[in-house]
Amino acid sequence: MISWADRWAEGSAPGPEATRTRPVRTLDHMPGPSFASFAWDLFAKRGLSRLHELQLEGVQRYGPMWKASFGPILTVHVADPELIEQVLRQEGQHPMRSDLSSWKDYRKQRGHHYGLLTSEGEEWQAVRSLLGKHMLRPKAVEAYDKTLNSVVSDLIAKLRLSRSPHGLVTDITSEFYRFGLEGISSVLFESRIGCLDQAVPEETERFIQSINKMFVMTLLTMAMPSWLHQLFPKPWKIFCQCWDYMFDFAKCYIDQRLTAEAEKVARGEKVEGRYLTYFLSQTGLPMKTVYSNVTELLLAGVDTISSTMSWSLYELSRHREVQASLREEVLTVLKDRRMPEAADVAHMPLLKATVKEVLRLYPVIPANARVITEKDVQVGGYLIPKNTLITLCHFATSRDPAVFPNPDEFHPQRWLNKDQTHHPYASVPFGVGKRSCIGRRIAELELYLALARILIEFDVKPDPEGVSVKPMTRTLLVPENVINLQFIER
Numbered sequence: 001m002i003s004w005a006d007r008w009a010e011g012s013a014p015g016p017e018a019t020r021t022r023p024v025r026t027l028d029h030m031p032g033p034s035f036a037s038f039a040w041d042l043f044a045k046r047g048l049s050r051l052h053e054l055q056l057e058g059v060q061r062y063g064p065m066w067k068a069s070f071g072p073i074l075t076v077h078v079a080d081p082e083l084i085e086q087v088l089r090q091e092g093q094h095p096m097r098s099d100l101s102s103w104k105d106y107r108k109q110r111g112h113h114y115g116l117l118t119s120e121g122e123e124w125q126a127v128r129s130l131l132g133k134h135m136l137r138p139k140a141v142e143a144y145d146k147t148l149n150s151v152v153s154d155l156i157a158k159l160r161l162s163r164s165p166h167g168l169v170t171d172i173t174s175e176f177y178r179f180g181l182e183g184i185s186s187v188l189f190e191s192r193i194g195c196l197d198q199a200v201p202e203e204t205e206r207f208i209q210s211i212n213k214m215f216v217m218t219l220l221t222m223a224m225p226s227w228l229h230q231l232f233p234k235p236w237k238i239f240c241q242c243w244d245y246m247f248d249f250a251k252c253y254i255d256q257r258l259t260a261e262a263e264k265v266a267r268g269e270k271v272e273g274r275y276l277t278y279f280l281s282q283t284g285l286p287m288k289t290v291y292s293n294v295t296e297l298l299l300a301g302v303d304t305i306s307s308t309m310s311w312s313l314y315e316l317s318r319h320r321e322v323q324a325s326l327r328e329e330v331l332t333v334l335k336d337r338r339m340p341e342a343a344d345v346a347h348m349p350l351l352k353a354t355v356k357e358v359l360r361l362y363p364v365i366p367a368n369a370r371v372i373t374e375k376d377v378q379v380g381g382y383l384i385p386k387n388t389l390i391t392l393c394h395f396a397t398s399r400d401p402a403v404f405p406n407p408d409e410f411h412p413q414r415w416l417n418k419d420q421t422h423h424p425y426a427s428v429p430f431g432v433g434k435r436s437c438i439g440r441r442i443a444e445l446e447l448y449l450a451l452a453r454i455l456i457e458f459d460v461k462p463d464p465e466g467v468s469v470k471p472m473t474r475t476l477l478v479p480e481n482v483i484n485l486q487f488i489e490r
């Protein structure tokens, strides 16, 4: 805490006294690798899949702020909780994540509208306010617990089916992709799409593969200047094909669902949709905006859930004492029930702390970004011109030993110890403020319900032949290798 407080004082925006003694510096004074050496790290040393590690190396070499050119883009890296807070407190009325995204270029080329992930300004604000009513209000989200619980029941049945005679389930991440997609689909369409069936529909499998490939291609297409796209067209082509498939997939489900609804109305039947697509379609937004928003929500709900579920069980299987305490907590709250409800979670502090700890160690979005368009801003004594891409190095801050003692250790209890507080911006896996994750409450509920039920049903053990698994960057942070776990019947 003391070292953090010292750094807070050093890193905070200079007050009048400080500015008199230390003039504000420009980006010319900011340290950082040369274009050539960063490009070498990225392309020749597999840096694109190690971007999270490059954050740690960056802090060691240059301190908490450095600049680097990510392909054609100059970006300022900020890797200190206090400095991240300074950036986010100046993000303005309509925060912008990144101006230069290849995701936006694709939508422009195809004439699609933007969804919540990609839209900006007033357009973003309008949809954010509409969706916020159904996704951010605790009561509205709690109402999804039955829907999500039925998906969790299918997940449990699927895990049972997938087990070897010794209880081993191989590649749990791919099981959880299907769970993530089924979960978010049930919330969006209030109907099931069969991801957890024994034979997964081919189009669902292709949708999941498209997300995976699209994430790999995102970093590559962004790191390549556009003239290189002409010379090496393959990454951009694959990237577009993946998005085409994802947009088609979402459109197909939305049209099916809304047609069924319209037919009911025509028959004079009452329509009582309480799913997100229905709410969106009732707002008067153009259908193209509904399509793009649903596509982006579907996408946002798959890898995020899958990765967090995988790491949670991976760590719990290796920390048997935490697993036992967590199970005890769940069983004590549920008494003779076997199915938790949203309201139960309020009484499960260790469950919440476990998810927090998992997201500290493995933040699904290891680096976020902001572009401040309204004005130049001062951060850590540097003047950053408006429209500069600022990369927020969340992986580095959440593994910083000065903030989190023994940062590489899985220790959920650190979140329960009232004497051990952390800088509030040191681990912010869902982001902070107006542009933070709109799916946070749904995601947390889904994770809590699934983890609680899995621990009631199974004793989760490591694969006796398994190796330790490290994370890798694929735009998102995902397990580098396959994770296999034993699910032993309780």
Ligand code: HEM
Pocket: 097, 116, 117, 118, 128, 184, 296, 297, 298, 300, 301, 302, 304, 305, 308, 359, 363, 364, 365, 368, 369, 428, 429, 430, 431, 432, 434, 435, 436, 437, 438, 439, 440, 442, 443
């Ligand atoms: C463990 C699960 C998840 C994590 C860690 C996570 C994390 C994040 C983060 C870090 C952001 C960027 C925030 C910012 O820029 O400040 C974000 C944005 C977003 N997330 Fe999530 N997310 C998760 C699950 C979900 C789910 C399940 C959904 C869909 C229901 C979702 C939908 C979105 C959307 C639409 C945005 C863009 C919000 C906007 O720009 O206004 N996320 N998420």
